[in-house]
Amino acid sequence: MRILLKMSYNGKDFHGFQYQHNYRTVQGVIEAALTKMHKRQMRIHPASRTDRGVHALEQYCHFDTDLGLTTGKWHYILNRNLPADISINEVAEIPEDFHVRYHSKGKTYRYSVYTADTVNPFFYGLKTHYPHELDKERMLAAMQPFLGTHDFTSFSSAKAEIVNKVRTITEFRIEETEAGFDFIISGSGFLYNMVRIIVAYIVEVGAGRRKPETEAIIRQKDRTIVPRTAPAEGLYLEKVHFDGAFEK
C-alpha cells in the first residue's frame, strides 16, 4: 500500500530535507518515526528536496507500507511521533505507480522579506531582513520578463550540473505584508538556487541598487551578472502542482 503525506515544516532547525548522517533532516526525522513503527528501515520519497533552512507550507512525500492502518490512524500516529516543527496535514492512499516527484507538474515558492530598520527577533529564521525601502512598481517591472519560457543560466547556481536550463515561469507576483513583501513564483521546475538568485536581483532593483534589465541578463546566460543569492530563511515551498487527481 502506497501512502501519500501532505505536510508542512519549519526549516530553521533542519539541515534540509535530504537524509544526512549525523544531521537533523526532515527525511531523517520522518524515516526514523516510520522505521520505529515498521521495525525495519523505511524510505520516503519527496516531491521536492528543500535546502537547509528552507521551509515548506505544502510538501508531499510517499512511502510503501504493509501495516494496513487507515489514513486517519496514520495521520494521528505520525503527528504524535514527529517533532513540533513538522506537521502532517493530510494522509491519502495512492496507486503504487504514482510517484510524487515524477508526477508533479510544477511548484510554487514564496519568498518573504521584511524591511524594518532593525532586526525583528521573532522573524528569526522565518523571514529575510533587508532594511531598505523597496519600490514595488520598479520590482514589478523587473519581474514581468521572467514570465514565459527562457534559458535561466544567468539565474542558476554555477554548481548545477543540469545541461538544459530552460524553464517556464507561469506566475510571479508580489503580496504586500505587514512587514514587507512576499514574492510568489510558480513554474514547471526550478534550477538550483534559482528562486533565491531571482529574489536577490529583484530586491536590489527595488532598493535602487541596480538597474532593471531582466531581458538583457537572461539573454547573456552568465551567472556572474547576478552574483547574489538571497538567504534560505525567507524561502517557502508553497505548493506542489499535480495532475487533477492529486491536486489538494
Place this chain on the structure above:
Amino acid sequence: MRILLKMSYNGKDFHGFQYQHNYRTVQGVIEAALTKMHKRQMRIHPASRTDRGVHALEQYCHFDTDLGLTTGKWHYILNRNLPADISINEVAEIPEDFHVRYHSKGKTYRYSVYTADTVNPFFYGLKTHYPHELDKERMLAAMQPFLGTHDFTSFSSAKAEIVNKVRTITEFRIEETEAGFDFIISGSGFLYNMVRIIVAYIVEVGAGRRKPETEAIIRQKDRTIVPRTAPAEGLYLEKVHFDGAFEK
C-alpha cells in the same frame, strides 16, 4: 558612564538569560560583544532574568563603560555585532546610581497559546500548542481572584527559596488572537514559574478539565493542588515598569 539597553529577544535558541559556561545565553552573547569592544571582560545587569526558552518583547540591562561613544553609536554597533535573535531597540545614558533590577517596580508578562487541532510548525518555539476549545468566560472568572495582594505559595515552584511569597497582581486579562488566546498579567513581582503555573491552571479551567476555584487554591498555600507548569515557549516578558524617568 552607565548605559541602558532596551532590547527584545527570541528565547528559543538561548539557554535563558543568565550566563552559563558552554551554553548560548542572552547574557553570554551580549557580554561577548561588549568584551570584544572593550578588550576586557564586561558584565551586564538585567532587569529580569528569563528562563530557558522564554522570550522578551521588552527587557533592559545596563553596563558601565569608559568608551565614550554616543548612544546612537552604541545602538548601531551593538545591533551589527549581535545575532539576529536579539535586537537592541533603544540606548540611553543613565545615572550611575540607577540599577535596572533594583529600580524596577513591576513587570508585565504575556503568555501565548494556540488551540488548533494540529501543530503549526511556524509557531515552533513561539507559542504553546493546547489543542482544546477554551471557554473565555470561564477563564475570566477564574482569573479575576488573582488580582490584588495574596500569598502565592500554591502558584510557585516548590524549589523557590524565597520565604515571603506575598505578591500583588495589578492586571490579568485575555487578548483573543487569530490562533487562540494571549494572557497578559502584570504585578509588582513574580515568584519562580508563577506565571507558567497560573496559566497552566487557567487553560485547564478553560478546557473544562478542572473546576474554577482560585480563591480556595490560594488559601490552601499548597503547590501540589496545581501540579502543572505551562511550557517556556509561550512566555514573553512584555514590559518592565520603572519610576517615571525611565518608563519607556
